[in-house]
Amino acid sequence: MNALDQIRSRIKALEAMPTVPAVVMPLASMLQQPPEHIDLEKVVELVSYDSTIAAQCLRMANAPLFGRRKTETVRSAILALGLKRVQAILLGCCVNKIVPPDKWALDAVTFWRHSLGCALVSSKMAKLIGYPDPEKAYLAGLLHDLGILVNTLTSTDEYRECIREACDGRRALHLSEESRLGFTHCQSGKILAEHWHFSADVIEVVEFHHDLAAAPADAFLVSIVNLSDFLCRVRDLGYGYYEAMGVDLAGESAWAKLAGHYPALADMDLARFTMDIDGALEEITATVDAVFKPQHSALP
């Protein structure tokens, strides 16, 4: 059995884990429908059933990125966030639950800072260049590193070593995964993403975000997330260690692919975009703390 098959069978075993809150499946399938068929009151009702999800929606809606005003009811939180964002929270919530607190190999807050940072940068870049579905870019950015959680869960001790090695060598995580585990978070993430029936384009992002050459030619979402991932890693939204790298973003193959289809990319003021990420750092940190740090306060 090769390394990937091993991961596959370990992930199969994960099925038995109490991962997905009961409310998620009906909610998720409801949110799949065209917006005009969605019964908002039903969504509010379902979200309110699950205190964790309700709390996360409220915290997210009140986070500085959204909350210029105070949102106090689940209904107004959902309205402020939008249904697609609620869906992203749902998924984030499920994903977060698959790793028990004592198993984290990479610090949980660091992981979510990178994921949320990448989500925000991806959706912002999508809007800037005219990609038609910025919310999809948000979701793909949020979940692109799903495989890190799989590796954490299926190979906890070995994976901790792997991260330490990347950290000591100041190199990219997927390179040290390759040499130490024999597979990367892209491959293991793909298996879980398929298992959870993610949409095909998000699965592509999970699988190819470090390997553009292998991605289909029209996988623009992969390019967006690949570039956003680089941007986050050089602007203090990486994996919490120094990566010795210098990235000529406009020389990356993802850039060329994207610019071929979205000419607005070529006019993007990359320096200013980069500085804007710095400007959003504080908010990203606050949002991650609000949404993903365990809090003990009573719910409103």
Place this chain on the structure above:
Amino acid sequence: METGTAKAVTLPGAEDLRNPAYLKIRDVIYQISGIYQPEDKLYLLASRCARRMSAVKASTPAEYLQHLTARGNREAELRLLLNEITIGETYMFRSPSQLEALRSVILPQLVQAKSGMGFKRLRLWSAGCSTGEEPYTLAMFLLEESRRLLPGWTFDILATDLNDNSLLTAKAGIYGEYALRSTTEPLRKKYFKPYDEKRLQTTDKLKSLIRFERVNLYDEGKMAVLKDMDLIFCCNVLIYFDLASKRKVVQHFYANLLPGGYLFLGHAESLYQIDDRFHLVLFPGVVGYWKPPIGYKGGGKP
């Protein structure tokens, strides 16, 4: 020279910072000078504006924006505002991310690229060195790293400025606590000697690595002879030039650099629409402008 922290001025409250007039002022400044303040630095912009606002008796940011953009005022007021924005003393080891990028990526890259060519020499240029903090930092940094990263290499640092007084201060190398705030004790012992009760002076050995010279970046004849640079540092200097002059200076920088060399600007400056031959390269915490080697086709990390 990079901008320092604001002197004591009443800082605007968080509510004030959301005033859209500040964003517009920010954009006006960016258009003219290339200096950009991201949202988390708006408090700095606001505090600098506050001084100009009281000078012109504007009571709100919107009123000041109107004054700033009014025909007839625009040029003079913008200059005064830029003076506020760019004042502030600098200090040594001000940009650790830049030094880290040099240490972990750029120097190994240059060494590898140049050792094949036979000459083991690096040339650095601090263009607009002001009172000398930057070139002395680079000299200390290179001396510290040379055993590990640059064995058998020599390097020289050219430090230029237009301002004679700044150059005199730089050559004297006498610094107080503010300039030395980020200089560690071992480095102070190694590269400085006591000057008076409150100040230290750079050692002759450190000074000997740096050639100070008065250079006007707008002097085409002079710019044309400064050749074969590996690294150029030009922080918060271009802001004093209009767009056409900026383009000219940056064109010269491009010619002054060897292929594979880097230009560094101040942390809020950008070359957007000034020069598109440089490649913007992202390092953790800092960006550099790279002159690609001849025949570079893109496709990844330099």
